[in-house]
Amino acid sequence: MRYRWFTIVSLFILWGALVAGCSPAPSSTSANTPPATARTPAPTRYYDVAPPPATATARAPSPAPAAVGGIKLTILHTNDSRGYVDPCG
Amino acid sequence: MPKGGVARRATKIKAIRSEAQHPVLVLDAGDTLFGQMLALQSEGRVIVEAMNAMGYDAMAVGQIDLAKGVDTLQARAKEARFAILSCNLVDAQSQQPIFQPYTILERGGVRFGVIGVTEPEALQAPGVREAAQVLDPVGAVKKYLAEIKGQSDVLIVLSHLGVERDRALAQAIPEIALIIGGRSRKLMPAPDIVGNTVITQMGYDGEWLGRLDVTLDAQGRVHDPQSTVIELGPDVADDARLKALVDSYKERFAQPTTEATQ
Numbered sequence: 319m320r321y322r323w324f325t326i327v328s329l330f331i332l333w334g335a336l337v338a339g340c341s342p343a344p345s346s347t348s349a350n351t352p353p354a355t356a357r358t359p360a361p362t363r364y365y366d367v368a369p370p371p372a373t374a375t376a377r378a379p380s381p382a383p384a385a386v387g388g389i390k391l392t393i394l395h396t397n398d399s400r401g402y403v404d405p406c407g
Numbered sequence: 408m409p410k411g412g413v414a415r416r417a418t419k420i421k422a423i424r425s426e427a428q429h430p431v432l433v434l435d436a437g438d439t440l441f442g443q444m445l446a447l448q449s450e451g452r453v454i455v456e457a458m459n460a461m462g463y464d465a466m467a468v469g470q471i472d473l474a475k476g477v478d479t480l481q482a483r484a485k486e487a488r489f490a491i492l493s494c495n496l497v498d499a500q501s502q503q504p505i506f507q508p509y510t511i512l513e514r515g516g517v518r519f520g521v522i523g524v525t526e527p528e529a530l531q532a533p534g535v536r537e538a539a540q541v542l543d544p545v546g547a548v549k550k551y552l553a554e555i556k557g558q559s560d561v562l563i564v565l566s567h568l569g570v571e572r573d574r575a576l577a578q579a580i581p582e583i584a585l586i587i588g589g590r591s592r593k594l595m596p597a598p599d600i601v602g603n604t605v606i607t608q609m610g611y612d613g614e615w616l617g618r619l620d621v622t623l624d625a626q627g628r629v630h631d632p633q634s635t636v637i638e639l640g641p642d643v644a645d646d647a648r649l650k651a652l653v654d655s656y657k658e659r660f661a662q663p664t665t666e667a668t669q
Contacts, residue, residue: 389517389623390429394420397436397567397589399613400471401446401454403653405409405639406612 410614410638413457413653414645419616419637420461421646430514433462434521436589436608437469437567440483445656450475451483453656459488460649464512467523468493469567469589473532477505477539492523492565495547499540508551511558517623520559522548524566524576526590544568545579552582561627563587570599570608577604584629585621598634605632614639 424431435458440451451472458466468491472480484491484506494508509522524544530536548564555562561584566573569590577583583604592611598619599606609617618635 389515391514391517391561391621391623392423392427392429392431393563393585393587393617393619393621394423394431394433395436395587395607395609395617395619396416396434396439396613396615397587397608398438398469398471398592398611399411399435400438400442400611401440401451402411402443402613403413403445403453403457403656405412405415405614405641407408407410407614 408640410640411612412639412645413461413613414647414649415639415643416613416616417457417461417646417649418644419639423618424462430517432464432512432514432519432521432563434464434563434565434587435466436565436587437467437523437525438471438589439466439469440472440480441474442471445653445660447474448660449656450479452486453653455483455487457649457652459486460652463489465490465492465510465521465523465565467491467565467567467589468496468506468525468529470526470529470532473529473535476532476534481505490521490523492521493525494522494551495542495544496525496529497540497542499538502540505539508547509555511555517561518559519561519563520555521563521565522551522555524548524564524568526568526572529567544572544576548576548580548583552580556582559627561585561623561629566590570606573606574599574601577601577606584623584627585619587617587619594636596634596636598632600632603628605629607632607634609636 420433440454441447446454490507490510492509493506494504496505497503498505509520512519512521525541527541529541562582564583564586566586566588567590570588570593573586573588577586578601581602586604586606588606588608593608594610595607607617607619609615616637616639618637620633622630624630
């Protein structure tokens with residue numbers, strides 16, 4: 319009966335040791351590295367106007383070439399008047 | 408019904424210039440100085456003086472303009488207050504242009520490069536073959552292209568080549584915005600369009616005045632060309648100044664000269 323009680327206690331201790339050994343051993347640098355969950359949160363961004371979807375401008379049709387300058391020009395022209403100074407014809 | 412005459416043309420040019428709120432250029436494509444008696448008797452002076460009075464900006468050299476020889480046209484070019492242009496009529500020896508090849512006209516902040524081209528048949532004019540050569544128009548215009556583009560916003564060709572050669576020129580040099588042509592003596596109510604180039608000409612014998620209205624973009628390209636045939640009929644009044652000028656030449660040459668009476 320005494321041996322039986324001893325065996326149960328020994329098995330319990332052994333189980334505890336095995337469970338503890340399954341945890342990964344800390345590395346030598348782990349003390350200086352913040353844990354992954356300790357990142358500084360990104361600052362909140364505020365927009366005056368909601369940014370447009372990234373694809374909006376790419377999908378917009380490019381404007382057709384237009385009269386950018388819009389400068390008017392009139393050309394008055396003659397040709398082959400062959401020295402006529404008076405009405406003819 | 409007789410049409411034309413410089414006095415009627417002057418009335419129309421003056422009216423259009425005074426009404427326009429934008430740049431107006433007055434151009435002639437050649438075969439202009441000689442042909443009729445008064446023009447021949449005055450060695451082209453009456454025409455140059457009339458064109459000065461009408462405010463022409465430039466003209467191209469055509470075959471008939473060489474009817475009194477290269478020297479006479481050079482003398483008239485000195486009296487003209489407009490540019491007499493040919494980039495491809497060159498001295499037979501030096502191969503340099505005999506006349507100014509191009510001019511830059513600035514109007515309303517826009518710089519117009521205007522270059523003149525002469526037809527190969529110009530060599531048939533008396534005495535010209537001995538003194539001059541006519542170079543290939545495409546090569547000659549290309550020679551000056553970079554030079555003109557560096558100084559101007561819009562390239563205009565004044566051509567006395569004829570419509571078919573004008574089309575070939577436009578195909579070869581797409582930078583040309585406008586070709587104001589002659590020699591074919593075509594009355595063109597609508598301009599030809601070759602690529603981005605607008606081509607037009609307006610009849611013969613000064614019976615009509617051509618009007619071409621366009622809009623220019625920032626690249627010097629032409630949009631929405633509208634051509635108007637202005638018939639210089641009896642409903643167009645004579646400009647008094649031009650009529651007096653022509654009358655003075657008629658009086659001068661109606662009188663027998665001193666040499667003729669001796």
